[in-house]
Amino acid sequence: MATETKTFVGAALWEENGPPPKDLLFGRSAANAGRVVLTALKDFQLTGHVLALVDGIEVGRSRGRSSYAEGDEVEILIQRFPFVGLPNRVRFSSEEGFDLAEPLTVGSPSDAARLAGPGELSCHGLKIENGVLTGQVINKLNGLATPVLIAKINGVFRQVQVGQPRLRDEGGSLYKLSVSLAAEDLTDIGMTLAIFSLPDFEPIGNVHFSRVERDVIVDAVAKLDQRISQLDFKAKIDAAGNLRILEEAVERQQMRLSDAIEYFSVLVHDHRNPPPGDVKAAEEINRTIRSFYETMAASEKAAKRRSAADILTLAPDHAAYGDDWHGLEFIGGRPSRWMPGSATIYNPSAERRVSSVFLSVLDFIGDAAPDIFIHVDDEAAIRGKSFGLLTRRTHTIRFDFPSPRHFGVACLVASRTLRPNELDESSSDIRPLSVHVTGIRLLMEPDHAESF
Incomplete structure (x- = not known):
């Protein structure tokens, strides 16, 4: 008996071939660091990629393939995990949005880390404020992975405090870090500081403060x-x-x-105008007034x-x-x-x-x-x-x-x-x-x- 093959590529073919099947096309066979493996449950054709979605955000996809036989495996590479509430689910769907396999439940940040890895850390904005070194750590790939950090100050290791995660508009998460400093940390030649991530001890930031x-x-x-x-x-x-x-x-x-x-x-x-004929009195008054104006003029010239x-x-x-x-x-x-x-x-x-x-x-x-x-x-x-x-x-x-x-x-x-x-x-x-x-x-x- 011939096996019926159906193609799921969009609404037009759904109408041509009838309603979509209620049963799923894939079963999940493995989920480990960086990948999820699905197994085909029947023979079918599928146009496009198999997508892995978390709250509608794509976290991975399969390689392009058009036909599957029962028992064929498809690998979905998980490239990132967003900053979302937990517990949550990873859905597996076609590019048209149809579910292809049972969702994968992620109940804790450690589950997300096992699935997407620790992410990619970078350190920014290191500065000293009131005797405390502060800065920011960004994880672009795994928004739920809390980083474990250690500082090396002038060759001496020091604990790093990491704050609560915050969502970044560009994706991933952001954490504030702080390191308490001692007076002797700033020597005559300044201070050299490096931040490392654990457990791989990878350097993610360094800075040198000079006097x-x-x-x-x-x-x-x-x-x-x-x-x-x-x-x-x-x-x-x-x-x-x-x-x-x-x-x-x-x-x-x-x-x-x-x-x-x-x-x-x-x-x-x-x-005091004298009577007519009193010339001497008139001249005396005129001389007094003239002397007054001359005094004023002399003062102005001196000024x-x-x-x-x-x-x-x-x-x-x-x-x-x-x-x-x-x-x-x-x-x-x-x-x-x-x-x-x-x-x-x-x-x-x-x-x-x-x-x-x-x-x-x-x-x-x-x-x-x-x-x-x-x-x-x-x-x-x-x-x-x-x-x-x-x-x-x-x-x-x-x-x-x-x-x-x-x-x-x-x-x-x-x-x-x-x-x-x-x-x-x-x-x-x-x-x-x-x-x-x-x-x-x-x-x-x-x-x-x-x-x-």
């Missing part, structure tokens, strides 16, 4: 000191703003007082007289230069800085009015000097005027404010910049440069002029 060099600490302290100085300047800016409001109020009161003095002087003059104390010089190594300037350079022992496209200046004497700013330029990039502008308090930019040409490239740029003013922060802007490697292909300097500055001077209003 910070003294020069690095000194450099960090210097930068911190510069930053503190700049914050101090900013505090002065706020104080200068409040002082400016007070000065304007005092100035208004002074104007009112001057008007009052003039009014009362005229009033006294009118009331406007400048001294060397009214010029504030800012060397390139001064903290008044913002972080946006290029690093400090020395030419013949003289400090200097290259200015990029824009750079910040902090005024250390923000409580005083500034009438002009002078920029000393040693050199510039390219064949022609760029135009330099200054911005203060979002007002219109002021274009600098070059003068005092010492050589073809060395000169001074002067910025004159329309009237003396307070400012705490000013921004210098160049009309163009170039990179040295654009002019010389052999250069590795890629900084945007405009002018090479050897100093900045602020021309202040005299101190005693502030009281008027």
Whole structure:
């Protein structure tokens, strides 16, 4: 009697050959590390692979084969096991989703490890926090296998604490690890640490912590000191703003007082106007009033007289230069800085009015000097005027404010910049440069002029 052969490849053939059989096509003969072996219970044809699924996630598949005879074995290679709740089942189905064999029950993480192996471990993000080394261990293949780890610190083995597993979006699981450290673990040359997985003692991560060099600490302290100085300047800016409001109020009161003095002087003059013909008395009153105005004018001229104390010089190594300037350079022992496209200046004497700013330029990039502008308090930019040409490239740029003013922060802007490697292909300097500055001077209003 001929054996009837049926093909299960999709819904169309199910309709052609009748409903799918209720009995299963495979029996399970073996399940061990990395594979499950199924045995055909009858002769049949099957298009596609036999899939192993856990909660709808494919964990393995067979090699492609089209026909099976009773007793034929098919091997399904188990490549991974997801992070799922237990107990669970491994279903064996066709690519169309029909069950082909009885499911395999997985009741514990050890069952999953026996089926899919220990997985593939990797260590990431090792760092020291409060005397504890922390990091993460990722198992991409077996989401249920809890790793057993050991640390080797400077050649000495130490226990590793492993936390609870967490699901990864990419598959597998993630564990947090921690290792308690002792003070003596960090020696003069630092600390060498490696993480190993057991029982195969495979290294999954290593790191070397070095002590910070003294020069690095000194450099960090210097930068911190510069930053503190700049914050101090900013505090002065706020104080200068409040002082400016007070000065304007005092100035208004002074104007009112001057008007009052003039009014009362005229009033006294009118009331003491001598009778016609008394020339001597009239001249005496006129002389008194004239002397008063001359005294006021002399005081104003004295107030406007400048001294060397009214010029504030800012060397390139001064903290008044913002972080946006290029690093400090020395030419013949003289400090200097290259200015990029824009750079910040902090005024250390923000409580005083500034009438002009002078920029000393040693050199510039390219064949022609760029135009330099200054911005203060979002007002219109002021274009600098070059003068005092010492050589073809060395000169001074002067910025004159329309009237003396307070400012705490000013921004210098160049009309163009170039990179040295654009002019010389052999250069590795890629900084945007405009002018090479050897100093900045602020021309202040005299101190005693502030009281008027």
